Amino acid sequence: MVSYMKKSLGSIAGYGNPDLLPPAEYLAESLCHEDEEVDNCTGCLDPCAEHKEYPSYLNIEMDFPILGSVKPYGRHIIIATGSSDWAKKIEQEQGTFAYSLSKAESNAIQSKTWKNLVTNSSLVSVHSTVTDACDVLILPDNILVANVTADKANDFYQLFVQTDLPTEPIDIDLMKDDSRLGQMKFFKNPYKKLILLCSHKKRDKRCGVTAPILAQEFDHVLREKDIGEYDAAVVMVSHIGGHKIAGNVICYINDGTRGVWYGRVKSCHVRIIVEETIINGKIVKDIYRGAMDNSFEKQVKKSFLKW
Template sequence: MIRSIRLPIRQLRLPTAGLAATGSRSFASAAARRESCACGSNTHLTYPDFKLPLNTTTPLSTTGPSLWRHIILATGPKTQDTWPHNPNKDPDSIAGVLEKMQKERPDAREKPIMIGLATLPKSTVEGMERLWVFPEGVCVDVSSADVESGRIDVWRHLLKPSEELEEMFGPEEGEEGGVILICGHTARDPRCALAGPILLSQFLSPTSPSSQLPPNWKVALTTHVGGHAYAGNVIVYSRHPKRGVWYGRVTPCDVEEIVGRTVRGGEVVERLLRGVVEVEAG
């Protein structure tokens, strides 16, 4: 069950800029092949030519995020081609307003927040937008009504301590799951634009029972998370334990291991690890 707060914020619009002028659409639609790959399987998708170089030498452990929270606006399935190059710079978008407010916080440097978009399902309630707050893994529907004074109230809810967020917006028993976010920002960089949809297909098309996601888990593409040169970039936000495991250099061959070890087993795949975002203690 999704909890809602009807705290009005200024009428805001989702990014609608297409990619006709970016020339990036061809990368997102590049055909993946299902053939024998490095691991010897003939059931994994493989990447076409990335066109741009990948960084294969820098230790991934030095590339991880330094985040307190990751706030995601759900834009609906298959919307990645509508995302502009930098949605957070659009002052009339929800992402732009959230970015402005988070930068104006007095503790912005001590508690960094990343604002992004994802192809997660939108709110089914008219006039509401759905926000996900990680690593807590809670989501809340907020009103997009045209009342500017409510914006700060919405933001204060998103900044509440983890315990209060859980109490107000945590999932009901039996509805808990997790969210896997894959960078697939078409307008930002061709490497993640190419890798993202292929990894999404691999996560959604398991090659064995052990690679099937548990109930209530979601997989979506997301906007820039940093490190396009480490594509594919995958974040596993779990509820038990409550954290986000950031992976880089993920290939379709790695999906089954990520599902088995990280999603189901709560372990970390060290060779792919960029960093971990955890709920703040206390």
């Protein structure tokens, strides 16, 4: 009865509506099995003895429809911190770039029609050479900015966040002459594809527990298929919304211009995500939550629920 009510409420709110799916040509074909004990999405027995299960105490929401649960956003700023867990709200931790960037955005005179997603990440700042600086990835611009410091947050915001969303690849050489850059340098994103796992345990333990399990399985499958780190990097990130439907995964493909969100991801789903999304660019609809704005032509955007 409770399960039925949750599904009904979700349908009333517009969740689960097939119109929110990408065009049919982007959808992966579901596996077909006559055995009711085999999951048509993963091909695994239910319950599965091959892949690591999540602890039962996590209380993951399994009934409410997740299709349409991604809040619309136009740009994703990913800050390298070298950690996999952070303060509960990264924008409130003084002294960090996330804090300074949040202040810069709130003080901006000109606002944009889209929202920006800002997350910390486990990436290490290998390109920065300035003390207390960090590397920052920006998508869909598909660039990496190095030597970013908290005191340059306003310049960073004006140069890279407040600008119009790109409609073609960024001309890096053209931007290098801007005096506001200071010591900041930027490069093309070195990662062809990204697999982001929400691991923000201080925000919600479900993401903190599920992410390491998923990371281990992603590493296993990627190594098996001889896919290197710069071909598909597995990265831990801070809160993205959806801890009730952990594990939460974002796959950035097509040179960072297509962001595909999955929810209720289990280790059983990892192989099909790698094979269908990372390799073939297809969407696994059973676990699909939504996508970054402009990922698909005529994309329908809908999200009212606050996870």
